[in-house]
Amino acid sequence: MSEKTPKTMGQQFGRRSWAEPWKIKMVEPIHMISREQREQAMVEAGFNTFLLRSDDVYIDLLTDSGTSAMSDRQWAGMMLGDEAYAGSRNFYHLVEAIQTYYGYKHIVPTHQGRGAEHLISQAVIKKGQYVPGNMYFTTTRLHQELAGGTFVDVIVDAAHDPTSLRKFKGNIDLDKLGALIERVGADQIAYVSLAGTVNMAGGQPVSMENARQLRELCDKHGILIYLDATRMVENCFFIQEREEGYAHVPIAAILKEFCGYTDGAWMSAKKDNLVNIGGWLAVNQEEVFDAARNMVVIYEGLHTYGGMAGRDMEALAIGITESVDDDHVRTRVNQVRYLGGLLTSWNVPIVQPVGGHAVFLDAKRMYPHLTQDQFPAQTLAAELYIDSGVRSMERGNVSAGRDPNTGNNRYPALELTRLTIPRRVYTQAHMDVVAESVKTVYDNRANASGLKMVYEPKYLRFFQARFERL
Numbered sequence: 413m414s415e416k417t418p419k420t421m422g423q424q425f426g427r428r429s430w431a432e433p434w435k436i437k438m439v440e441p442i443h444m445i446s447r448e449q450r451e452q453a454m455v456e457a458g459f460n461t462f463l464l465r466s467d468d469v470y471i472d473l474l475t476d477s478g479t480s481a482m483s484d485r486q487w488a489g490m491m492l493g494d495e496a497y498a499g500s501r502n503f504y505h506l507v508e509a510i511q512t513y514y515g516y517k518h519i520v521p522t523h524q525g526r527g528a529e530h531l532i533s534q535a536v537i538k539k540g541q542y543v544p545g546n547m548y549f550t551t552t553r554l555h556q557e558l559a560g561g562t563f564v565d566v567i568v569d570a571a572h573d574p575t576s577l578r579k580f581k582g583n584i585d586l587d588k589l590g591a592l593i594e595r596v597g598a599d600q601i602a603y604v605s606l607a608g609t610v611n612m613a614g615g616q617p618v619s620m621e622n623a624r625q626l627r628e629l630c631d632k633h634g635i636l637i638y639l640d641a642t643r644m645v646e647n648c649f650f651i652q653e654r655e656e657g658y659a660h661v662p663i664a665a666i667l668k669e670f671c672g673y674t675d676g677a678w679m680s681a682k683k684d685n686l687v688n689i690g691g692w693l694a695v696n697q698e699e700v701f702d703a704a705r706n707m708v709v710i711y712e713g714l715h716t717y718g719g720m721a722g723r724d725m726e727a728l729a730i731g732i733t734e735s736v737d738d739d740h741v742r743t744r745v746n747q748v749r750y751l752g753g754l755l756t757s758w759n760v761p762i763v764q765p766v767g768g769h770a771v772f773l774d775a776k777r778m779y780p781h782l783t784q785d786q787f788p789a790q791t792l793a794a795e796l797y798i799d800s801g802v803r804s805m806e807r808g809n810v811s812a813g814r815d816p817n818t819g820n821n822r823y824p825a826l827e828l829t830r831l832t833i834p835r836r837v838y839t840q841a842h843m844d845v846v847a848e849s850v851k852t853v854y855d856n857r858a859n860a861s862g863l864k865m866v867y868e869p870k871y872l873r874f875f876q877a878r879f880e881r882l
């Protein structure tokens with residue numbers, strides 16, 4: 413690529429370079445299949461990257477969920493699994509790690525994040541209640557709806573604007589929340605569903621100030637706050653970097669303070685916590701804990717394993733301690749920003765500022781000739797795969813789904829294709845290859861013709877929908 417500037421990562425960001433705080437002990441070979449094979453694989457997958465076989469993928473940026481590389485210490489922990497049905501010693505290690513770093517009192521293990529979302533939604537939401545939150549997440553909102561709740565988006569307006577350079581685009585708009593409380597009454601609000609960082613907005617963070625003020629407002633009205641802590645560690649990095657007074661506070665201390673403004677959290681441990689499977693629910697209220705702990709035996713497993721093997725809980729407990737290491741978080745977020753920086757320097761439209769776990773390509777600006785009904789972000793993901801075998805995913809019209817009351821498409825303001833970076837898996841050279849492929853697809857943007865949906869599942873359609881080229 414002639415445009416590529418021969419600058420090191422450090423030079424790009426105006427400082428001395430630094431490197432990953434680990435070295436590679438084991439490798440997994442990957443290879444790229446031919447262009448004809450990629451074309452055919454995409455057709456067979458119904459132009460849905462979720463339906464590709466991973467053997468047909470070269471660099472897999474579908475998701476950062478369960479795709480992290482575990483450390484040698486985590487793998488060693490796998491050998492220490494206590495596979496007792498009840499009271500496994502690894503469960504107690506997990507409880508201790510969550511209490512130490514997140515600070516909540518009671519823990520219920522689950523097989524992954526949505527298991528915890530199910531429990532908290534069923535335990536706390538009464539039919540007809542509202543659940544305000546800082547932008548929806550697919551599984552989170554669905555569980556809130558299945559429990560009889562109605563999700564209300566109260567995120568700041570800037571979150572819906574991919575060009576806004578505000579530092580904390582994940583913040584809750586307290587005026588919007590105040591207006592909702594006024595309109596429906598505090599009793600009709602199940603809890604505030606706070607996420608850090610906000611996945612669907614592009615991995616955008618919430619400030620400590622916002623959490624503090626939210627706590628004040630909710631205390632005035634007796635409303636609980638539950639945190640989607642899936643990427644809260646990455647959120648803490650942005651607080652450390654951008655918020656006054658936190659530059660010298662360790663990530664672990666920032667995490668503890670932030671969680672302290674909330675009443676509990678659910679976690680997809682497959683993200684921040686550096687394991688391939690696992691999740692947990694943590695709450696401070698005794699009654700909510702009792703309800704969730706009772707329900708977990710119906711849906712997940714006994715309350716001391718919740719669908720995880722003992723060895724998984726051990727790897728998770730170790731993963732939690734590694735995930736709050738300052739060098740680890742800095743490396744992780746800066747790798748994402750390295751990719752974003754390359755694309756920005758080549759004028760590829762992406763969500764700015766670059767978030768914590770992924771670079772989000774702005775398919776609306778990339779393909780202005782396609783309407784949202786032609787699924788520009790889905791199209792872009794398909795084109796990128798065909799160009800280089802890089803797998804990304806849609807976060808736009810397909811992911812947003814239909815309004816359960818009207819049955820109409822939701823047409824979200826953001827139409828994005830997500831390049832999600834697994835933790836500790838790919839090198840800077842992989843990021844270069846990805847960036848160059850995105851540039852090629854961008855240069856050919858006028859030729860993209862869009863897609864039509866030919867199969868639409870009822871729930872979470874983005875996982876299994878099928879498309880054909882227009």
Ligand SMILES: *Cc1c(COP(=O)(O)O)cnc(C)c1O
Nearest residue numbers: 524525526549551611642680682
């Ligand atoms: C992945 C994710 C979930 C759901 O967790 P799973 O482990 O996939 O079930 C919930 N919230 C956010 C923000 C997520 O990214």
